[in-house]
Amino acid sequence: MLATPPDFDVLIVGAGISGIGMAAHMEMHCPTRSYAIVEMRENLGGTWDLFKYPGIRSDSDMHTLGFVFEPWKHEKSIADAPSIMDYLNTIVDERGIREHIRYQHRVIAADWRGDEARWHVTIQMPDGEHKRMTANFVYLGSGYYDYDEPYDPGFDFGEFKGQVIHPQFWPEDLDYAGKKIVVIGSGATAVTIVPSMADKAAHVTMLQRTPTWMFSRPAKDALANFLRKILPEEMAYKITRWKNIKMQDFSFKMARNKPEKVKQGLHKRILKSMGKDYDLSNFTPPYDPWDQRLCLVPDDDLFEAMKSGKASVVTGRIAKFVEGGVELESGEKLDADIIVTATGLKLAVAGKIAVTQEGVPVDFSERFYYKGCMFSNLPNLAVVFGYLNASWTLRADINSDFVCRVLNEMERKGSDIAVPVLPQDHGLEEDDIFDFSSGYIQRGKHIMPKNAVSYPWRLNQEYIADRKIMMTEPVDDGLLSFRKAGANAQLPGEQLEAAE
Structure with a gap:
């Protein structure tokens, strides 16, 4: 040596x-x-x-x-x-x-x-x-x-008079109670922020250019918690871990081999939350599941916020930012006091x-x-x-x-x-x-x-x-x-x- x-x-x-x-x-x-x-x-x-x-x-x-x-x-x-x-x-x-x-x-x-x-x-x-x-x-x-430095999509906020925040640099003292919020993005960050802010905000809109495939599951793993009661901690963890690894692997391969079947399953789960007559267009991407990472919705929190009227999802392209929010190419205007740019890393x-x-x-x-x-x-x-x-x-x-x-x-x-x-x-x-x-x-x-x-x-x-x-x-x-x-x-x- x-x-x-x-x-x-x-x-x-x-x-x-x-x-x-x-x-x-x-x-x-x-x-x-x-x-x-x-x-x-x-x-x-x-x-x-x-x-x-x-x-x-x-x-x-x-x-x-x-x-x-x-x-x-x-x-x-x-x-x-x-x-x-x-x-x-x-x-x-x-x-x-x-x-x-x-x-x-x-x-x-x-x-x-x-x-x-x-x-x-x-x-x-x-x-x-x-x-x-x-x-x-x-x-x-x-x-x-x-x-x-997060990804910058090159937005020109022009006349917008409110606050603009990127999730990577979140101000710890932000007061958004009673405010109207537009979250731009449809990935994991946006899907987390929208239901979390909906509790205090007047309304939260998730503005997406393209929908994302979403899947809902309980935040608690029932089998894991059951096994921890009857088995030593390490053994219970080992079994649950291997079960989840195999499930991840199976789900990914199923999405690649039978994408239409997986689409139907994901949509069925959303309809169970939102009602059988719900319009699925905001949750139907133009690509197959797992062509991009699926977004997790634990305990249906996003869907619950939407059903309560405190949150909504809008699909559209931004025309410009105006004094009081965002104007879309469709002519629709989304009111906002705060804009969150969850546009990625x-x-x-x-x-x-x-x-x-x-x-x-x-x-x-x-x-x-x-x-x-x-x-x-x-x-x-x-x-x-x-x-x-x-x-x-x-x-x-x-x-x-x-x-x-x-x-x-x-x-x-x-x-x-x-x-x-x-x-x-x-x-x-x-x-x-x-x-x-x-x-x-x-x-x-x-x-x-x-x-x-x-x-x-x-x-x-x-x-x-x-x-x-x-x-x-x-x-x-x-x-x-x-x-x-x-x-x-x-x-x-x-x-x-x-x-x-």
Whole structure:
């Protein structure tokens, strides 16, 4: 090993679900390895601490959004942000992780140096000063979107005199009691905000350009709560988790194989809530279910708000913003004191960190994913990009477990470097990385890494298959190369790719 060790064996970027999950896996599987978590914000939790809009909750069940190693013990499986934060805080306290977190450490650059077998990481401190950390391995748990800047659809608010708010920067002191509100958007954020604000507001209108497929389910998982009464906590959680994983998988494949049947089922559920004569046009998208992510409506809360007259859904295109609200191309005017632009997120790769390899900028759009975890010819770096058709944490769990296996294999072999080697003449056939039509996905495709049609050079969207491969196949698979510092740190093919 190197004469001068790095500051840490592993530097984890981000103290959200992905980063905390990696730290917990290291505590369990790599207890002799040193690590630190650097978090750019003042608190842990990532998304669940950043967003403050009314009603913020999970849009996946917590038996799969929760970690494999930590049972979800709350009665509600569709959980609000404070409950999720309690869950994360319990984990970092009970597993000795909190002392490893360094807040207000924003990673702005990371350079891989093969002769030292370490990353030189540049961190910006709150006072603007830069400091340097070194780590043998970097694990990016920095999420998938830009924390600093949401998607801007380019609205010109013109004559509008009221307040304009984006959910990513929600003012904590906002008083909307008795106000008329228009929420622009039809995704998970809008569907959460509308019924939550309807309690106090005079009226909330969800203005959508295109409808979204909605599905309703109870916020409480009856089977989970029953099993917790008769079985040990961990066993009950394990059964519920596997049941929900299989249901997610079945539902997604059913939507792809029999879309018309799934459409009928989703509409039937809405009619059960709204009445058999309800006009379904506002809930009939021009695409098939799971061409975009389905929106969850827990306990029919959106439909209940609509039936009470406190909320409504309007489909139309904006002509202009006027003094008292929004005018649509149809001529209809929606009155508003407050406009909420729930228009989506802006994708970001590698936490917007300037990643270089021997000083040469790394263009992730020119690298292939390796097992949905690492990248072609880029040593000692792993990332989490969760599933689009299932809970984010499912991928976070298998990736962090895999990286721990890689670290242990490196230790066993006495190597400093692990790199997925892909020669220049690889001949891989490329695949669409995301077979989803969602706006935020389509807008960000140009920055995303490459995807091959066959494993392992791809980011799969099938957790059950991924889990089996990641957890059972040998780490030393003939593609992941293990080396010592300075000894063939780069192959000729890698040098060519890095220089492109």
